[in-house]
Amino acid sequence: MTAKPEMTASEIASAVVARKMSALDATEAALARIQQHDSILNSFTDVTADRARAKARAIDADIAAGKTVGPLAGVPFAVKNLFDVAGLPTRAGSKINRDLPKARRDATLIERMEAAGAVLVGALNMGEYAYDFTGENVHDGPSRNPHDTTRMTGGSSGGSGSAVGGALVPIALGSDTNGSIRVPSSFCGIFGLKPTYGRLSRARSFPFVASLDHLGPFARSVTDLALAYDVMQGPDADDGACTMRGVEPVTPLLDESISGLRVAIAGGHFQKNVFPEAVEAVSRVAKALGASRVVDIPEASRARAAAYVITTTEGASLHLARLRKRPNDFDPAVRDRLIAGAMVPAPLVDRAQKFRRWYRAQLAEIFKTVDVLIAPATPCTAPKLGQVNFNLDGVELPVRANIGIHTQPISFIGLPVVAVPVPLEPLPIGVQIIAAPWREDIALRVAHALEKMGVVAAPAPRGL
């Protein structure tokens, strides 16, 4: 059996376990596809071919010896380059971090993926220090959208979106502080899971905003997303924010009926500043789910503002020493944002963190009568690379400042979200399936139901 680009992770693992295809063949196919297409997509910054082949051979040997292998046996995957990969400096999209010593140990999530049989094939391009919604990078060049390579992938996990959307790998990992999993998922037409804050360990990944940082998977099917999520769950003493909850597997629940779930459309802020494509995508999802109730999320615009303030100030604090010592080695746009962040008076940051507590309570009330909220993932489909403004209803708006306006008020209070791709023409666009804290199972079940109905799907890459 030959590994085909459209094969999902679960199909690859099944074929490998059944010995219809070797883990090495699956790995070689991914490496060949990276070799063939990544000169255009620019999604990878490091390809760990030797390591991947060694790991794949070990899995094949285990299978030949009759040993039990994990649910991701032989599945190639890649990680945003802010994950520690043993033997590589963790560049986090920056020039400065390339001078760091090589990581001595993999990030926890890589260890857990590999313990389940997955095969790491490389590290992925990203916006500098994750302070980005575009997927552009001044040091490494932009990652490119697999459906139209003149367009953005979205960021900051741009390489993750491009690599999965371009079917170079079936699964990638990324991070999401304000939307960096959900935005590339939307622009690249794939599924992305931003779990509840604290659900997945961030140990040995380069931080951005400690109180907002999440890690999570990307995939081309909900089954793959759930498989990756399940194997990565569990407490980790190496991340102080990681939950002590045990593993709560979702894969066995995916096919459960969603008929009893109360689904509502997020109103107010989430219905403003949107292009017709985003309206159409939300409408299709709402119709499929039989949702007509619109729930206003109180003060969501202010929540977005507070997330912005916390991000720019915590980010500035993280990088203060580097801003003093090596300001000219930053992407100038990132540097100037961070310097400004360092100058925001402390009481205003405290106000933002207190507002966050208030806003969390409002959403907790809403989730007493609603199980799922649906909202746009991005206001538009992928803009052109380098695009500065877009025109909405006759008003010129800056692209960068507006890409994350619908994701920020959700990650601000750590709610779990599955970004689902609606395959519109000519470009896909994502919708957020939002659940109450710790209810990733509900968001994934709804995403899976939409996938089975044919309403959401990862389109084949058209730009390759």
Added chain:
Amino acid sequence: MAEPLDDYIDAVSKALALPVEEAWRPAVRANLDVSLRLARLVDEFALPDETEPAPIFTA
């Protein structure tokens, strides 16, 4: 002609020993203007005195 935030930028730059070259100043000023505008939006929202900030330290 000096912009309204320039004196503040100079003062904080000195207090934090954070360099701001003249060429960067317009972008820093523009970003700070956005940050302060959004921070004011949050500040204008009245909250009870007892409101705890979101992150909780656990000893």
